[in-house]
Amino acid sequence: xxxxxxxxxxxxxxxxxxxxxxxxxxxxxxxxxxLPLTEKEGNIVVVDLSGVEYMDSTGLGIFVGALKSSKAYNxxxxxxxxxxxxxxxxxxxxxxEVMDIESEVKGEAL
Amino acid sequence: MDIQxxxxxxxxxxxxxxxQLGRNMAKELGFGNVDQARITTAISELARNIYxxxxxxxxxxxxxxxxxxxxxxxxxxxxxxGIREIRKVMEDGYTTSGGLxxxxxxxxxxxxxxxxxxxxxxxxxISATKWLR
Amino acid sequence: xxxxxALTERYQDLLSVYxxxxxxxxxxxxxxxxxxxxxxxxxxxxxxxxHIQVMDELFPDMSEEMRDSFDFLLEAMIGYGFAYREHxxxxxxxxxxxxxxxxxxxxxxxxxxSDVPDFDxxxxxxxxxxxxxxxxDYYNFVKSGNSxxxxxxxxxxxxIPAALCMSMIKYAMDSLPDEQMKPHLLLENLNRVVEHNVxxxxxxxxxxxxxEPESHKFYYAGxxxxxxxxxxxxxxxxHDLIAKxxxxxxxxxxxxxxxxxxxxxxxxxxxxxxxxxxxxTNKGFIEREEIVSLIRKYMDLPAxxxxxxxxxxxxxxxxxxxxxxxxxxxxxxxx
Numbered sequence: 105x106x107x108x109x110x111x112x113x114x115x116x117x118x119x120x121x122x123x124x125x126x127x128x129x130x131x132x133x134x135x136x137x138x139l140p141l142t143e144k145e146g147n148i149v150v151v152d153l154s155g156v157e158y159m160d161s162t163g164l165g166i167f168v169g170a171l172k173s174s175k176a177y178n179x180x181x182x183x184x185x186x187x188x189x190x191x192x193x194x195x196x197x198x199x200x201e202v203m204d205i206e207s208e209v210k211g212e213a214l
Numbered sequence: 215m216d217i218q219x220x221x222x223x224x225x226x227x228x229x230x231x232x233x234q235l236g237r238n239m240a241k242e243l244g245f246g247n248v249d250q251a252r253i254t255t256a257i258s259e260l261a262r263n264i265y266x267x268x269x270x271x272x273x274x275x276x277x278x279x280x281x282x283x284x285x286x287x288x289x290x291x292x293x294x295x296g297i298r299e300i301r302k303v304m305e306d307g308y309t310t311s312g313g314l315x316x317x318x319x320x321x322x323x324x325x326x327x328x329x330x331x332x333x334x335x336x337x338x339x340i341s342a343t344k345w346l347r
Numbered sequence: 348x349x350x351x352x353a354l355t356e357r358y359q360d361l362l363s364v365y366x367x368x369x370x371x372x373x374x375x376x377x378x379x380x381x382x383x384x385x386x387x388x389x390x391x392x393x394x395x396x397x398h399i400q401v402m403d404e405l406f407p408d409m410s411e412e413m414r415d416s417f418d419f420l421l422e423a424m425i426g427y428g429f430a431y432r433e434h435x436x437x438x439x440x441x442x443x444x445x446x447x448x449x450x451x452x453x454x455x456x457x458x459x460x461s462d463v464p465d466f467d468x469x470x471x472x473x474x475x476x477x478x479x480x481x482x483x484d485y486y487n488f489v490k491s492g493n494s495x496x497x498x499x500x501x502x503x504x505x506x507i508p509a510a511l512c513m514s515m516i517k518y519a520m521d522s523l524p525d526e527q528m529k530p531h532l533l534l535e536n537l538n539r540v541v542e543h544n545v546x547x548x549x550x551x552x553x554x555x556x557x558x559e560p561e562s563h564k565f566y567y568a569g570x571x572x573x574x575x576x577x578x579x580x581x582x583x584x585x586h587d588l589i590a591k592x593x594x595x596x597x598x599x600x601x602x603x604x605x606x607x608x609x610x611x612x613x614x615x616x617x618x619x620x621x622x623x624x625x626x627x628t629n630k631g632f633i634e635r636e637e638i639v640s641l642i643r644k645y646m647d648l649p650a651x652x653x654x655x656x657x658x659x660x661x662x663x664x665x666x667x668x669x670x671x672x673x674x675x676x677x678x679x680x681x682x
Binding site for chain 2: 392393395396399418421422425426429432433436437440
Binding site: 135160161162164165166168169171172173189196197198199201202 | 501503547548549550552570571572573574591592593594596597598621625632671
């Protein structure tokens with residue numbers, strides 16, 4: 105039920121480091137931070153999910169919304185550092201095929 | 215004191231002056247101590263709103279007599295930004311002051327009668343009355 | 348106000364008794380009295396005022412400072428009075444909303460009732476339980492000619508928005524032409540409807556399949572839905588029922604892959620919503636293997652008994668508190 109969002113910016117690249125849970129309670133907060141960043145052409149939004157222990161479908165919905173927005177505004181959205189559990193929901197829902205998702209840096213087999 | 219008295223509200227000290235005026239008039243009219251506190255608090259909230267959102271305005275307080283029934287009316291006036299969504303502002307749970315249960319619905323419950331008129335970019339007028347029991 | 352005088356008298360009695368002999372009984376009576384005050388909607392500041400009045404009566408020689416301190420307390424209490432009255436108002440509002448939801452929920456029940464059809468060749472079992480009052484899981488059986496179609500969907504977002512979305516799916520499906528539509532094409536159709544109509548943060552996962560008894564083939568396709576299982580009687584093995592595809596509502600142009608499987612006698616097709624795999628026990632999330640072992644435990648029973656037993660066990664493991672809507676469907680080929 106808690107989510108920390110650390111934001112860093114270098115020129116047009118915005119890095120969001122998330123820690124905690126992305127669920128129905130914390131999703132609005134993430135949306136508030138992430139969505140506006142995708143609404144500018146040329147912005148690069150990188151979201152680091154290595155600290156995310158749990159995400160539910162509401163959280164996933166926020167990423168779906170961000171994906172649609174980035175397509176509409178011509179910005180780019182990348183996700184990285186997902187744990188196995190979180191990656192699984194992106195895989196089952198087919199989002200790994202349409203989103204820019206890097207596998208965990210810690211030498212996880214693809 | 216039969217005539218209306220007004221206090222200009224421009225800073226936080228003016229809120230205190232408005233409170234004082236209200237309490238004195240309420241005492242003079244014979245309101246009990248709880249009602250005095252309620253009237254004073256209503257004035258306080260309205261004056262605070264003027265101070266926070268409009269920057270300046272005035273609080274006018276007058277004794278009223280309607281067919282023998284005595285009471286006190288507070289009118290809060292300002293030429294501030296006005297309230298865009300009055301309905302929302304009168305809903306419980308919605309507050310910008312961060313206070314619990316305060317705001318306009320709270321003021322309405324402290325008094326017996328309450329009315330509000332507001333036009334965006336023109337100003338706001340709130341009137342509230344408490345009757346002597 | 349006669350009522351108030353009676354209260355003042357009562358308060359005075361209780362307070363005097365307490366001041367003379369500070370017993371637990373009197374304190375208890377004091378609390379019961381405050382309950383009465385609350386019933387009569389007496390605000391906190393009213394109670395302080397009551398106290399002042401009574402103290403004035405009992406101690407006419409009360410010190411000036413003591414008296415003043417009560418006035419100060421009264422002022423401070425007004426804030427609590429604000430909160431109290433707002434609370435009352437919000438409670439009323441909540442009760443009203445609750446009853447509206449009850450009505451909506453029972454309307455939904457009626458609108459979305461899906462009978463489990465009688466189908467000679469298959470033993471069908473279904474359990475679908477909402478976590479809250481309105482069910483965000485959707486399932487539908489349609490008998491068309493000799494075939495049986497089954498759909499299972501999970502609308503993302505819980506509560507009312509999800510339920511509204513589900514109604515939309517049902518009506519979209521109902522308005523599709525009667526002739527058997529291949530599962531992957533049906534999903535493509537639905538995807539376009541969903542994408543056009545839902546909020547950007549909503550999406551729907553769905554599985555659709557059609558069983559044809561002449562060929563004993565099960566045709567199916569999936570849109571991001573939690574994979575079910577298929578039980579192969581000959582091998583006595585459970586396998587994941589994979590049907591890859593993007594969730595509905597993300598992109599207008601998504602296409603879906605058609606899958607098919609031969610179903611032998613004794614084989615089972617098991618479909619579920621992610622409320623099943625999201626079950627959390629003391630040890631953490633339930634693993635798919637555990638679900639399989641539960642099904643295996645009851646698999647010789649009729650299909651309806653299987654799903655009910657599995658649900659009961661998982662419900663118990665979760666302390667009877669569902670985290671998400673739970674849907675489990677078993678189709679067993681008999682002949």
